Amino acid sequence: MTDSRFRVAAIAVAAAAAIALPFFVADQYQLHLATLIATYWILVAGLNVVVGFSGQLSIGHVGLLAIGSYAFTILAGQHGVDPFIATMAAGAIGATCGFLLGLPSLRLPGFYFAMATLAFALIVGELSLAEQDLTGGGAGLAVPGFPAPFDTPGGFYWLVLAMAALVTWVTANIARLMWGRALVAIRDSEVAARANGVPVFRMKLLVFTFSGFTAGVSGALFASLQTYVTPETFTFELGLFFFIAIVVGGRGGILGPFLGLVLLTLLPEVVAPLARVGNFFYGALLLVVVLAVPEGIGHLVSTLRERFRPIKVEKQPVSPDLTRLATAIHAGKRG
Amino acid sequence: MSVLVAQAVSKHFGGVAALDDVSLDVRPGEIHGLIGPNGSGKTTLLNLLSGYYPVDDGSIKLGEIDLTAARVQRRAALGIARTFQKPRLLATLSVLDNTMLGCYPGTRAGFLETALALPRARRDYASARDRSVEILHGIGLGQILDRRARLLDHAEQRFLEIARGLAMKPTFILLDEPAGGLTEAEIKALSRIVLTLRDSGIGVLIVEHHTDFVFRISDRVTTLNLGRMLKHGAPEEVRRDPEVIRVYLGA
Numbered sequence: 001m002t003d004s005r006f007r008v009a010a011i012a013v014a015a016a017a018a019i020a021l022p023f024f025v026a027d028q029y030q031l032h033l034a035t036l037i038a039t040y041w042i043l044v045a046g047l048n049v050v051v052g053f054s055g056q057l058s059i060g061h062v063g064l065l066a067i068g069s070y071a072f073t074i075l076a077g078q079h080g081v082d083p084f085i086a087t088m089a090a091g092a093i094g095a096t097c098g099f100l101l102g103l104p105s106l107r108l109p110g111f112y113f114a115m116a117t118l119a120f121a122l123i124v125g126e127l128s129l130a131e132q133d134l135t136g137g138g139a140g141l142a143v144p145g146f147p148a149p150f151d152t153p154g155g156f157y158w159l160v161l162a163m164a165a166l167v168t169w170v171t172a173n174i175a176r177l178m179w180g181r182a183l184v185a186i187r188d189s190e191v192a193a194r195a196n197g198v199p200v201f202r203m204k205l206l207v208f209t210f211s212g213f214t215a216g217v218s219g220a221l222f223a224s225l226q227t228y229v230t231p232e233t234f235t236f237e238l239g240l241f242f243f244i245a246i247v248v249g250g251r252g253g254i255l256g257p258f259l260g261l262v263l264l265t266l267l268p269e270v271v272a273p274l275a276r277v278g279n280f281f282y283g284a285l286l287l288v289v290v291l292a293v294p295e296g297i298g299h300l301v302s303t304l305r306e307r308f309r310p311i312k313v314e315k316q317p318v319s320p321d322l323t324r325l326a327t328a329i330h331a332g333k334r335g
Numbered sequence: 336m337s338v339l340v341a342q343a344v345s346k347h348f349g350g351v352a353a354l355d356d357v358s359l360d361v362r363p364g365e366i367h368g369l370i371g372p373n374g375s376g377k378t379t380l381l382n383l384l385s386g387y388y389p390v391d392d393g394s395i396k397l398g399e400i401d402l403t404a405a406r407v408q409r410r411a412a413l414g415i416a417r418t419f420q421k422p423r424l425l426a427t428l429s430v431l432d433n434t435m436l437g438c439y440p441g442t443r444a445g446f447l448e449t450a451l452a453l454p455r456a457r458r459d460y461a462s463a464r465d466r467s468v469e470i471l472h473g474i475g476l477g478q479i480l481d482r483r484a485r486l487l488d489h490a491e492q493r494f495l496e497i498a499r500g501l502a503m504k505p506t507f508i509l510l511d512e513p514a515g516g517l518t519e520a521e522i523k524a525l526s527r528i529v530l531t532l533r534d535s536g537i538g539v540l541i542v543e544h545h546t547d548f549v550f551r552i553s554d555r556v557t558t559l560n561l562g563r564m565l566k567h568g569a570p571e572e573v574r575r576d577p578e579v580i581r582v583y584l585g586a
């Protein structure tokens with residue numbers, strides 16, 4: 001199909017551009033922003049499986065990000081653990097916390113689940129302030145970097161980029177293969193999901209645990225990028241920011257939330273007045289998207305096309321091919 | 336071959352008895368019609384068989400396997416498929432993707448295998464896709480594989496839900512008012528599909544208001560009234576029963 005060939009070409013061009021980016025940036029700050037987007041994306045890509053596919057509205061992933069950041073900082077900074085091992089440990093701790101948070105809360109209906117994740121983020125924030133011996137309290141902690149060749153801004157960017165690419169590939173596999181359809185069924189019709197044998201709770205818990213892992217890894221890289229973490233780094237607004245990026249980008253895709261994240265990160269940088277209004281900008285953008293393109297900017301083109309040039313559905317009576325139907329049924333007969 | 340049996344089942348909602356001591360069995364390779372006035376408990380019985388409600392009393396069995404306490408998912412995995420009065424489709428997904436959801440019980444790959452696209456996950460996907468394409472062509476939706484479900488007309492939605500049930504490789508399929516809202520020509524197509532299912536050895540339970548359709552294709556018919564069994568037997572026998580005529584069919 002030309003469609004899939006086009007897709008492969010587009011991915012190749014995007015990958016080449018992303019890899020070559022450090023040679024084209026005007027200053028170190030632009031490279032820092034690109035690294036920040038890639039770091040955030042590792043979290044958002046995992047969260048997207050939870051929010052965009054399985055439809056569970058978590059607004060508290062900033063809590064998991066904070067846990068990953070502190071785990072990395074404490075392990076690598078104070079106990080001399082190798083930064084790569086510390087990153088994986090941060091992911092494992094994030095996954096464990098995600099599992100423990102999801103275990104009681106994923107059985108709750110949507111609104112209460114969102115509240116549980118909100119409470120979790122607030123608790124993590126308070127604990128990071130209170131547990132001074134562990135986190136340095138309000139004074140914070142200095143974060144170690146990665147060894148050469150990842151100790152330069154360009155080297156670190158490539159490291160984060162490679163991990164972001166890996167996470168993207170993994171979420172694309174989940175979306176494309178059988179799990180993707182089951183997750184969308186959980187989101188759009190739990191009744192249909194159950195009728196088709198989908199283990200609803202177990203699946204929600206697994207993808208939520210996975211999102212805890214990516215949030216933990218993202219937290220480790222985020223801390224290293226910031227070089228210093230304090231409880232103020234992990235504001236509740238940051239958790240909302242991740243969530244809004246997915247809603248603005250659109251549910252049920254991967255490119256959309258990525259575009260949403262890039263847009264939300266870059267626009268306030270490019271358009272200086274927007275930075276001053278901060279949360280107002282995010283609120284306004286969210287409102288515009290929800291009202292004008294509820295499917296998200298990832299579906300902007302197809303939404304506009306359907307609105308202005310509706311697909312002509314030529315009516316054809318359904319005419320079964322019974323021989324083929326019988327053959328198809330027999331092909332799968334249970335022994 | 337195992338038989339799907341509801342034995343003396345009762346179900347109450349609040350103080351109201353939706354079903355009271357009703358027994359019914361569905362055999363492989365047979366069409367069993369379930370008719371009765373509104374509120375007689377037809378859909379409730381279907382929900383008890385597929386596991387959406389637990390029974391208050393009585394038992395559900397598939398052959399020797401006791402399903403009385405089994406969850407919906409386990410019944411699906413054992414080959415009991417169903418459709419809904421109002422089709423439950425995934426509006427944003429294509430016809431093909433909706434059908435592939437029905438192949439979920441055959442999925443072997445776990446989360447890690449899927450995340451890393453290991454061979455078993457890719458095989459699950461490929462076989463689900465091939466099977467779904469064949470079923471969709473067979474059922475008459477082969478020319479609109481890529482159309483999103485929300486763009487389908489009513490008949491296409493009904494047929495798609497049956498296709499999704501068949502993707503599951505069912506031994507039984509429970510159809511909740513499959514003829515509802517269909518034209519005469521579409522009901523004819525539906526009849527031919529249901530007869531093909533029966534001839535392929537699948538046990539079909541049809542809950543339906545369209546009594547002509549039920550009497551025409553069923554091997555056995557059960558009539559409910561006010562949660563109780565009114566009459567059970569061959570279509571001709573039930574159709575002529577004075578009590579059935581009095582409470583349901585009319586003169």
